[in-house]
Amino acid sequence: MKDNNKPVQNLESAERCTFRDVTLPVEKRVDALVLSMTLEEKIAQMVNAAAQIKRLNVPEYDWLNECLHGVAWAGIATVFPQAIGLAATFNTNLMHRVAVAISDEARAKHHEALRNGIRGRLTGLTFWSPNINIFRDPRWGRGQETYGEDPYLTARMGVEFVKGLQDDDARYLKLVSTPKHFAAHSGPEPIRHRFDAEVSQRDLRQTYLPAFEACIREAKAFSIMGAYSRLNGEPCCASKTLLQDILRDEWGFEGYVVSDCGAIADIYRRHHIVKTPEEASAMAVENGCDLNCGDTYPALRDAVKMGLISEEKIDIALKRLFTARFRLGMFDPDEMVSYAQIPIEKNDCAEHRALALQAARESIVLLKNENNFLPLDGKKIKRVFVMGPNADEANVMFGNYNGTPSKAVTALEGIRQRLGPQVQLDYFKLCGICNIIWEWENRLRFKELEEKADLVIAVMGISGAIEGEEGQSEYSEGGGDRIRLDLPTMQEEMLRGIHAMGKPIILVLMNGSPLSINWANENIPAIIEAWYPGEEGGTAIAEVIFGDYNPAGRLPITFPKSLDQLPPFTDYNMKGRTYRYMEAEPLYEFGFGLSYTQFEYSNLRISKQKIQPGEDIELSADVENVGQRSGDEVVQLYLSDVESSYPVPIRQLEGFKRITLNVGEKKTVSFKLTARQMALFDDNGTRLIEPGEFTVSIGGRQPDNRQSSSRKGDYLVGSFEVVGQLTEID
Numbered sequence: 001m002k003d004n005n006k007p008v009q010n011l012e013s014a015e016r017c018t019f020r021d022v023t024l025p026v027e028k029r030v031d032a033l034v035l036s037m038t039l040e041e042k043i044a045q046m047v048n049a050a051a052q053i054k055r056l057n058v059p060e061y062d063w064l065n066e067c068l069h070g071v072a073w074a075g076i077a078t079v080f081p082q083a084i085g086l087a088a089t090f091n092t093n094l095m096h097r098v099a100v101a102i103s104d105e106a107r108a109k110h111h112e113a114l115r116n117g118i119r120g121r122l123t124g125l126t127f128w129s130p131n132i133n134i135f136r137d138p139r140w141g142r143g144q145e146t147y148g149e150d151p152y153l154t155a156r157m158g159v160e161f162v163k164g165l166q167d168d169d170a171r172y173l174k175l176v177s178t179p180k181h182f183a184a185h186s187g188p189e190p191i192r193h194r195f196d197a198e199v200s201q202r203d204l205r206q207t208y209l210p211a212f213e214a215c216i217r218e219a220k221a222f223s224i225m226g227a228y229s230r231l232n233g234e235p236c237c238a239s240k241t242l243l244q245d246i247l248r249d250e251w252g253f254e255g256y257v258v259s260d261c262g263a264i265a266d267i268y269r270r271h272h273i274v275k276t277p278e279e280a281s282a283m284a285v286e287n288g289c290d291l292n293c294g295d296t297y298p299a300l301r302d303a304v305k306m307g308l309i310s311e312e313k314i315d316i317a318l319k320r321l322f323t324a325r326f327r328l329g330m331f332d333p334d335e336m337v338s339y340a341q342i343p344i345e346k347n348d349c350a351e352h353r354a355l356a357l358q359a360a361r362e363s364i365v366l367l368k369n370e371n372n373f374l375p376l377d378g379k380k381i382k383r384v385f386v387m388g389p390n391a392d393e394a395n396v397m398f399g400n401y402n403g404t405p406s407k408a409v410t411a412l413e414g415i416r417q418r419l420g421p422q423v424q425l426d427y428f429k430l431c432g433i434c435n436i437i438w439e440w441e442n443r444l445r446f447k448e449l450e451e452k453a454d455l456v457i458a459v460m461g462i463s464g465a466i467e468g469e470e471g472q473s474e475y476s477e478g479g480g481d482r483i484r485l486d487l488p489t490m491q492e493e494m495l496r497g498i499h500a501m502g503k504p505i506i507l508v509l510m511n512g513s514p515l516s517i518n519w520a521n522e523n524i525p526a527i528i529e530a531w532y533p534g535e536e537g538g539t540a541i542a543e544v545i546f547g548d549y550n551p552a553g554r555l556p557i558t559f560p561k562s563l564d565q566l567p568p569f570t571d572y573n574m575k576g577r578t579y580r581y582m583e584a585e586p587l588y589e590f591g592f593g594l595s596y597t598q599f600e601y602s603n604l605r606i607s608k609q610k611i612q613p614g615e616d617i618e619l620s621a622d623v624e625n626v627g628q629r630s631g632d633e634v635v636q637l638y639l640s641d642v643e644s645s646y647p648v649p650i651r652q653l654e655g656f657k658r659i660t661l662n663v664g665e666k667k668t669v670s671f672k673l674t675a676r677q678m679a680l681f682d683d684n685g686t687r688l689i690e691p692g693e694f695t696v697s698i699g700g701r702q703p704d705n706r707q708s709s710s711r712k713g714d715y716l717v718g719s720f721e722v723v724g725q726l727t728e729i730d
Contacts, residue, residue, distance in 0.1 A: 022332050029331070030322045033058070034315055042311075042318050043300045046285075048258075048293040049121070061325065062121040063258065063291060067102050067165070067175075068129045068145055068401035069534065071347075074122040076406050077105050078352040078535065082399030083131065084512050085363035085531030087147035087556035088593075090634040091658045092160045094362060099164020101355055103174050105347045106165075111334070112344040125328045126176040127165060128225055128258070129401075132158040132211040133186045135513075135557050136577050139569055140187035141467040141480035144399050144512020144532065148556025149578040149590060151207055152653045155214035162219035167339075173222060173327045174339050179215045180225035181260055183242055184208040188569050189470040190479030193262070194270040196230040197572045201685030202647065204231075207574050213251055222255035222324055226289060228263045235271050237263040238280070243288030256320040259284065261293040282308035290317035348406050353536060360540035362632070362658075365529040365553035366594040367509075373525040374506070375547025375596060376455070383424040384455050386412050387498075389433050389491065390510040391459035399512055399532035400468050407535065411459045411508060414538025418546055426453075431490045433463050434475050450501045457545070458498065460491045461510040485516040485563055492519060499523055508541055514559040516587060529553070550596045552632035552658070559588040579702060580649035591636050591653065591702045597627030599661070601699050604716040611720065613675070613689035613727035620670040621698040621716055625661035634658050635669045636715075638702050641680060643692030648680050651702060669698070675729055678722065689727045695719045 018024065018032035034042070036056055044051040052060040066072040069080040080086065080098050089095070106127065113123040132154050135143040147154040158179060167174035184197045184204065199208060215221045224247065226237035234241055237259040247253045267273050267280035274280050277299035284292070285300065286309055303309050329337035346352075366374070390396045394408040409417075416425050428445045449456065465475045466482060473480045486492065496519070498505060506526045509515060510533070520527060528551070530541050543549040558579045560566060565584045567576045574581050579590035600623070607618040623633060637655030641648045655671040678694060679687045697703035699715020 020331065022336065026323060026326045029326055030319050033322055034318050039304065039311055039314070040301060042314055043298060045318060045321060046291055046297045046300070046314070047295065048261075048291065060119050061330075062119070062124055063126045064121050064293060065106075065124050065127045066129055066401050067106060067127045068131065069098075069399065070102055070403045071105050071109060072401045072403050074109060075404060076348050077109070077403030078102075078348055078356055079398050079403050079405045079408070080356050080359050081363045081534040081537070082144050082512055082532035083146060084135075084144045084148060084556060085533055086359060087153060087157055088365055088529075088531060088553040089359065089362040089658070090153070090554050090656050091362055092156050094359060095157050096160040096164045097355060098359055099161045101352045103165045103167065104342055105352070106175055107339045107342045108344045108346045111340050111342070125330075126178065126223065126324065128178045128180060129165075130158055130161045130177070130179060131181070132179050132215060133181055134207055134211070136186050136207070136572070136574070137566060137569055138485060138514040138557065138560065139478065139482045139566075140513070141189050141473060141476060141478070141482065142469055143186070143557070144467060145401060149558060150556065150580070150653050151210040153556055153656070154211040156656075158211050158215045159219040162215050162221045166220070166222065169338070172329045172337055172339065173324070176222045176255075176324050176328065177219075178223040178225050178258060179212060179221050181227035182212055182224050182236060182247070183227065184231050184572060185227035185229055185236070187481055188478070189481050192228045192470060193266045195228075195570070196233060198232060199572045200683075202681045202683065203572070203574045205681045205685045205687070206649075209246070216247070216251045216253050222327070223258060224253070224255070225258050225260055226263060228260050228266055230271055235263070235267045235273055237289045238267055238273075238284040238287045240287045248288065256290040256317070256324055257288055258291040259289050259293050264289070264292050264294055264296040278303040278306060278308055285309055285313055285317055290320050356534050357536035357539055360533040360537050361543060361549045363531055363533060363553050364540060364544050364551045365555055365592075366544070366551040367529050367588060367592075368521060368524070368527040369594050369596075370525040373504070374545060376545055378419055378423065378546050381419070381423055381454050383426070383452055384415070384419065384457060385449050385453045386415055386425060386427045386457045386459065387430045388459040389429060389431055390461050390463065391427060391429070393463070396463045396510055397533055397535070397537045400464050400472070405535035409536055409538035411457075411530075411538045411541045414540070414542035415457060415545070417539070418542040418548075430494050433465050434488050435490055446497065449498070449503070453503055456498055456503050456505045457508060458495060458505055459508045459510065460487060460495070461515065462488065462512075463510070467511075467513055481569070482513065485514060485560065487515055487517055487520065495520065495524070506545060514557055516560060516562055518561055518587060521587060529555070547596065550629050550631035552593065552595055552634060554591050554593040554634045554636075555588055556590070558582060558586045558590045561585070561587045579704070580652050583650070589702055589704050591634075593634070595627075595631050595633070597625055597629040597631040597663070599633045599700055599714065600624050600626045601714065601716045604698060604718045606696070606718050606720050609720055610723050613691070613722055613724050614729060616675060617673045617720060618670065619673065619696060619698060619718075620668055622666055622668050623659065623661065624666040625663055628663060630660070630662045632658055632660050633700055636699060636702065637671045637673075638697045639673065639677065640695045641678070641690070641692065642695055644680055644690060646680050646682055646690070651704075653702075671698070679729060687729055689722060689729055691722050691724055691726065693719055693721050
């Protein structure tokens with residue numbers, strides 16, 4: 001019998017030379033290295049903290065790293081707006097630039113760590129980002145990490161983020177990007193380790209998988225992370241359906257799969273699919289999970305002895321992992337790897353700070369601007385009161401999975417800098433996120449505010465204390481999820497009290513998920529959605545308030561009026577969820593956002609009125625800035641299948657472009673609708689093109705008749721017909 005603890009002695013010396021031979025293809029080098037390893041050595045490489053193999057001169061490596069909106073948890077780094085804010089830019093080019101900047105900093109930090117002999121956690125090149133789960137329910141605490149509720153927007157943003165991290169060098173990966181959490185994962189947080197998401201094949205294909213497919217097929221993400229939960233009974237990190245049938249066989253994925261942290265242990269401890277760590281480990285590796293974030297895979301040694309899994313299966317997983325390390329240049333001289341030359345000075349550089357500011361500007365959504373209350377003329381203001389729990393709290397601006405900037409500009413500081421010394425600026429916190437503070441002092445300041453303030457800027461909202469990951473939100477009564485969507489009670493009471501004084505108020509919100517601010521929407525003249533805007537958020541907020549920047553962000557998620565408009569949180573059926581299926585009137589719809597100028601649409605053109613199944617179609621419209629300021633417009637294309645015999649979305653985003661128009665300038669914006677975008681899914685999840693009428697709209701918002709538009713001519717509607725037979729397409 002073969003002794004699995006011994007290397008192949010007569011080949012070891014030769015193979016050690018072979019895997020270091022940079023003239024050989026990566027595949028041969030990987031094969032040579034794996035052939036030289038014992039079973040114990042192999043298994044020790046299949047956990048996130050991979051051990052050193054001293055005799056082969058293979059250094060230790062920790063696979064765990066994060067860069068959701070900047071290199072996270074690893075000291076000083078540029079902090080860009082939280083992911084939900086980046087989505088609100090509706091700007092794929094900007095997203096790519098942000099990802100490139102992040103990857104520059106990640107590479108620089110990695111090589112600086114190596115120069116200092118540091119190889120521990122958070123120094124590697126394999127990043128567990130982006131989070132491309134669909135934000136299907138606004139209660140989910142981790143929705144802030146996503147690109148919102150729409151599969152198309154999520155896919156387009158995700159693809160650019162992955163491409164920006166990995167780059168397109170023929171030989172080397174700049175970083176490895178790991179889209180997560182595969183698949184159909186969006187709460188509830190407290191039960192994620194034992195939850196079974198029951199999802200129809202139609203919803204799976206129409207909503208939960210498209211962004212993952214795009215990131216794998218288009219962006220060539222070299223890794224993917226499985227979810228904690230089960231999907232239709234199968235643990236996601238050991239699902240043959242997900243990891244083999246769809247990911248590898250259907251999408252052609254060639255990279256490696258990593259479990260979420262502790263997810264392999266969940267298979268036997270909480271899902272109770274099997275009884276032992278040996279069975280859970282064998283099941284996960286057999287079905288395609290190559291790397292365990294956790295400490296369960298060491299049980300693979302006994303699993304091999306018990307006949308639960310073969311060493312050959314372990315070799316397959318190991319080769320995928322080492323292929324990633326070789327393609328990152330980890331076994332090649334630095335002079336061969338251009339990315340190794342990125343200097344540490346790239347980290348937290350002025351160029352990246354400027355990009356963080358631009359991203360913050362573009363992420364801001366103007367939700368209300370009654371009678372053109374904004375922008376303000378700073379020259380006419382003598383005394384301003386800035387108040388609220390988020391006005392001067394830098395940490396709130398970062399969201400979660402964040403780095404630490406060398407400098408952060410809060411809303412208070414941004415407003416102070418913008419107004420200068422000639423305007424008296426008073427600040428008081430007034431209350432915490434959830435509670436009143438210094439009540440006696442507040443009474444005095446309220447009196448002063450009532451007597452002397454020209455203007456009140458209230459910076460309110462929520463924070464990671466209310467929404468976040470399981471166990472990380474101290475005031476969340478939903479275990480990280482939210483159990484109410486309103487502005488916290490104390491904040492709304494304070495807002496009402498100031499409003500009763502008759503003072504003009506601007507409400508600035510910081511949050512990573514929708515707030516049902518019904519009273520504020522009725523009573524406050526100007527409302528700005530700033531998300532968690534990153535290190536330069538305060539500068540961007542001030543620029544919007546005082547007109548130095550014309551806002552054009554759009555909501556990447558619907559703001560409902562109340563929880564009563566939502567299905568049960570644990571129901572993964574899409575019926576009634578998101579703008580695509582919701583029939584009730586929301587507070588603010590997906591894609592909504594105002595501007596300080598006006599845009600008018602005209603001359604909708606559709607290339608054909610009738611097409612055959614499988615044909616593409618081209619559309620265009622003219623957009624003109626008919627207002628008094630230059631500004632950006634987010635042109636959105638929506639599609640509706642009005643004659644479908646299967647359940648389909650009411651409408652769905654199928655194209656968007658962010659453009660800049662000067663006063664009086666007109667541009668033609670064009671889109672192409674592919675056959676795949678016109679497809680529906682039958683009960684088995686088969687993609688079909690069905691004959692019938694389709695309506696399309698091009699405009700600055702969705703064609704939603706539930707709400708009246710505050711802008712003239714802000715979208716155009718047309719139609720075309722698919723003729724022929726019901727046709728299955730790939």
